[in-house]
Amino acid sequence: MSETTVSRPALLDGSRLIVEACARAGVDTYVGYPITPANLIYAYSSQRLPAVLPAPDEITALQWMAGLSAAGRLPMTATSFPGLALMVESVNMAYMMELPMLLILVQRMGPSTGTATAGAQGDLLLLQGMVSGGYPLPALCISDMDDCWRLPPIALQTAVDLRGPVVLLTSKEMAMTQRDLDLGQLEDIEPVRRAFYDEEAAYRPYAANGGRAPDFLPVGDARHQVRLTASTHDTTGILQHSTPEALANTRRLQEKVEEGTPVLYDLDEQEGAETLVVTYGITAGAAREAVAGLRAEGKAASLLVAKTILPAPNATYEIMDRHARVVVAEENLQGQFARLLFGQRPPDKVTVVGSIGKMIRPDEIAQAVTA
Amino acid sequence: MSDFLTTPDFPYCKGCGHHHVARNTIKAFESLKARPLDVVMVTDIGCHGIVDRCFATHTVHGLHGRSVAVGAGIAMGLPPGKKVVVYIGDGGATIGLQHILEAARLNVDLTVVVHNNMLYGMTGGQPSGLTPCGFRTVITPEGSPLPKHNLPQLALDAGAPYASRVLGTGDFSATLREAIEVEGFALVEVLELCTSYATKWNPELKLRELAQEAGHEPGVWRGEARPAFRLGSGAERESLLAMEAVAARYESPLEGSLAVLVGGSAGEGVQRAAELFAQAAMACGLHATKKGRYPVTVGVGFSVAEVIISHEPILYHGISGADVVIATSEDGLRQTLGHIQGMQGGTVWLDASLDLEAPATAAEVQARDFRGHAGARSAALYALLTFVQESGVFPVEALVETVRASSIGKRVPAKVLAAFTPS
Numbered sequence: 001m002s003e004t005t006v007s008r009p010a011l012l013d014g015s016r017l018i019v020e021a022c023a024r025a026g027v028d029t030y031v032g033y034p035i036t037p038a039n040l041i042y043a044y045s046s047q048r049l050p051a052v053l054p055a056p057d058e059i060t061a062l063q064w065m066a067g068l069s070a071a072g073r074l075p076m077t078a079t080s081f082p083g084l085a086l087m088v089e090s091v092n093m094a095y096m097m098e099l100p101m102l103l104i105l106v107q108r109m110g111p112s113t114g115t116a117t118a119g120a121q122g123d124l125l126l127l128q129g130m131v132s133g134g135y136p137l138p139a140l141c142i143s144d145m146d147d148c149w150r151l152p153p154i155a156l157q158t159a160v161d162l163r164g165p166v167v168l169l170t171s172k173e174m175a176m177t178q179r180d181l182d183l184g185q186l187e188d189i190e191p192v193r194r195a196f197y198d199e200e201a202a203y204r205p206y207a208a209n210g211g212r213a214p215d216f217l218p219v220g221d222a223r224h225q226v227r228l229t230a231s232t233h234d235t236t237g238i239l240q241h242s243t244p245e246a247l248a249n250t251r252r253l254q255e256k257v258e259e260g261t262p263v264l265y266d267l268d269e270q271e272g273a274e275t276l277v278v279t280y281g282i283t284a285g286a287a288r289e290a291v292a293g294l295r296a297e298g299k300a301a302s303l304l305v306a307k308t309i310l311p312a313p314n315a316t317y318e319i320m321d322r323h324a325r326v327v328v329a330e331e332n333l334q335g336q337f338a339r340l341l342f343g344q345r346p347p348d349k350v351t352v353v354g355s356i357g358k359m360i361r362p363d364e365i366a367q368a369v370t371a
Numbered sequence: 372m373s374d375f376l377t378t379p380d381f382p383y384c385k386g387c388g389h390h391h392v393a394r395n396t397i398k399a400f401e402s403l404k405a406r407p408l409d410v411v412m413v414t415d416i417g418c419h420g421i422v423d424r425c426f427a428t429h430t431v432h433g434l435h436g437r438s439v440a441v442g443a444g445i446a447m448g449l450p451p452g453k454k455v456v457v458y459i460g461d462g463g464a465t466i467g468l469q470h471i472l473e474a475a476r477l478n479v480d481l482t483v484v485v486h487n488n489m490l491y492g493m494t495g496g497q498p499s500g501l502t503p504c505g506f507r508t509v510i511t512p513e514g515s516p517l518p519k520h521n522l523p524q525l526a527l528d529a530g531a532p533y534a535s536r537v538l539g540t541g542d543f544s545a546t547l548r549e550a551i552e553v554e555g556f557a558l559v560e561v562l563e564l565c566t567s568y569a570t571k572w573n574p575e576l577k578l579r580e581l582a583q584e585a586g587h588e589p590g591v592w593r594g595e596a597r598p599a600f601r602l603g604s605g606a607e608r609e610s611l612l613a614m615e616a617v618a619a620r621y622e623s624p625l626e627g628s629l630a631v632l633v634g635g636s637a638g639e640g641v642q643r644a645a646e647l648f649a650q651a652a653m654a655c656g657l658h659a660t661k662k663g664r665y666p667v668t669v670g671v672g673f674s675v676a677e678v679i680i681s682h683e684p685i686l687y688h689g690i691s692g693a694d695v696v697i698a699t700s701e702d703g704l705r706q707t708l709g710h711i712q713g714m715q716g717g718t719v720w721l722d723a724s725l726d727l728e729a730p731a732t733a734a735e736v737q738a739r740d741f742r743g744h745a746g747a748r749s750a751a752l753y754a755l756l757t758f759v760q761e762s763g764v765f766p767v768e769a770l771v772e773t774v775r776a777s778s779i780g781k782r783v784p785a786k787v788l789a790a791f792t793p794s
Contacts (some may be wrong), residue, residue: 016611020610044611047609048610051603052603055473059470063434063441064447067446067447068444068445070448071448090437093437173688177663179660179688180617183612219429220408220429227430227431229432229433239421289686359687361689362686
């Protein structure tokens with residue numbers, strides 16, 4: 001698309017951009033189970049992707065995706081908390097088997113069925129603790145239309161490179177709100193780079209060979225045997241109780257994600273600013289407006305929009321350390337991102353601006369900065 | 372030793388029927404002249420599932436009850452010609468029954484071999500959905516009081532072209548072979564007795580008699596033959612961004628931004644009207660956002676659209692203070708009342724039919740017969756047209772043209788658009 005810089009303004013929702021970006025990046029199958037507010041992603045996928053499978057429930061959806069991924073395809077799904085809850089065990093399976101796939105989590109207001117048509121940012125702590133043993137699951141968060149276009153290919157490449165599930169986090173107000181966007185300004189998207197194991201030596205599906213993630217080879221290969229398992233296993237994929245080789249393999253799962261997840265954020269740091277506004281996702285728009293308003297009044301403030309939510313990058317802490325005060329703005333009551341970063345008792349310099357049932361307003365953030 | 376094996380020793384208790392299933396499966400493959408790497412063995416959680424390491428085929432060992440679903444994913448993802456065989460127990464078949472029915476309904480090219488020893492062997496011998504009435508287990512020492520599922524029948528009802536049941540003794544490789552040969556979904560239920568738990572609680576039982584008494588008769592049943600499920604061809608699809616661009620053809624005298632709330636009832640075109648309004652604003656060189664607020668119900672309840680238009684890029688698309696509120700139904704008025712009461716200026720456009728007390732507000736209130744002029748389905752659009760024309764926020768022609776060019780252009784009553792078109 002960048003071959004032409006002709007202005008092409010259009011009104012569109014985030015879901016449309018996300019699906020088009022996924023299609024161009026190489027997602028080849030969508031496995032869907034309907035749930036508000038993720039249904040637009042399902043609908044667009046049915047128009048755009050090479051294959052769409054309607055699953056009878058979310059557990060089946062994730063299991064089909066695991067099977068498709070094992071067979072060499074790049075599947076994705078989109079869901080919201082109730083669906084994700086059903087997928088948890090299967091996400092763990094894909095994590096242990098090391099199967100690349102993309103999960104888009106469109107957050108809505110809970111608890112439970114809550115209000116399906118109200119946005120929220122309330123599922124961070126579930127994502128943080130989703131893999132048994134506390135192993136990190138990569139989660140990237142969309143904060144604006146630009147991210148709807150830019151992050152899906154990065155998320156998919158991460159899934160391929162790390163051989164595992166990656167979560168792309170968003171919320172109802174991003175997936176369903178329409179905005180004007182100049183399509184002519186969107187950059188090209190290249191398909192993800194992917195190579196399968198192609199050597200003579202017997203394939204060992206979990207031998208990392210010094211790398212973070214083992215080479216991938218689909219089951220059904222005509223030359224090499226492929227073993228996949230969700231149980232603790234050695235490098236050949238054979239179940240072990242707790243041999244040193246098997247435990248080393250399990251440790252590697254953590255290391256590859258911590259070392260290999262791209263560190264993404266937008267930092268707008270103002271010299272002399274004592275206060276840093278930290279946000280992510282749907283609250284980023286309000287935070288940007290709040291910071292711009294403060295500066296217009298001559299009040300200094302810095303802004304960090306986190307894109308890599310999990311595993312929490314060191315950069316997030318380093319940027320916070322440079323500021324005397326931190327205002328974390330997110331659409332939940334607990335300050336989940338603050339808790340994710342600091343535990344149940346964030347340092348005194350951290351103030352949380354929260355909300356449920358409505359988006360956080362710029363003036364609420366500005367007020368916390370100037371308080 | 373068979374090419375299909377990496378070891379001749381299976382990891383099962385002495386006398387367990389699982390030995391027979393594994394041996395007969397290999398015999399079936401050999402009689403089909405299959406090669407080990409043509410085969411993907413998918414195993415469930417349960418004693419049968421630890422056989423993976425003995426097979427020289429591809430092996431996939433997943434979660435309890437989910438092996439049919441992950442196997443279905445593999446079978447759908449692979450090109451035709453590979454054989455995907457799923458091993459599952461009666462416990463796995465119980466918790467994963469939906470996966471079996473769905474794979475049968477889709478007719479996924481898959482063979483499911485159910486090791487039915489009528490209890491959960493790995494966890495102490497609890498009853499499953501395939502435990503027959505009267506069968507004694509660790510938690511039903513008096514005998515299970517419940518009937519069992521007839522799994523082959525369920526699979527057939529769900530659309531399987533093939534289902535069978537065998538006693539898990541002797542040579543039943545021919546039955547497994549014909550199941551594997553089916554191009555589509557096939558299920559084989561193998562009856563066994565767990566040597567650790569079934570014989571402990573039911574020492575007098577003989578497998579053949581139990582099968583007879585329980586109505587677990589061996590047999591082969593064929594459903595309607597139909598093509599196996601295959602994934603789409605992957606043909607090139609049109610870009611989702613191949614949409615008509617909104618060229619700026621008009622100008623707007625708007626200063627700053629304008630927040631417009633449109634409140635109406637579901638099914639009355641509120642969201643679509645607001646979307647067209649946003650596009651019309653873009654046709655006048657403005658930025659626009661359109662956010663929807665509605666309950667989970669589709670055809671009933673309120674529907675509120677929140678539109679912001681501005682010459683500057685819009686960072687925050689929520690509306691804290693509305694400049695304009697339009698309410699075309701009681702649902703819509705109730706949902707926008709808080710905004711109306713908080714307005715310090717601006718305009719409120721109410722449908723004249725609203726039988727509610729006029730809200731207290733500092734805004735100017737206009738009552739018009741939108742529903743009467745345009746009908747319920749076009750009332751919101753009519754109200755927006757009225758607002759645009761009378762406020763001059765941008766030329767009303769922009770909205771009229773946008774509506775005409777849209778998919779609802781022909782559906783809107785002609786007189787609605789005519790009212791805003793210079794004659």
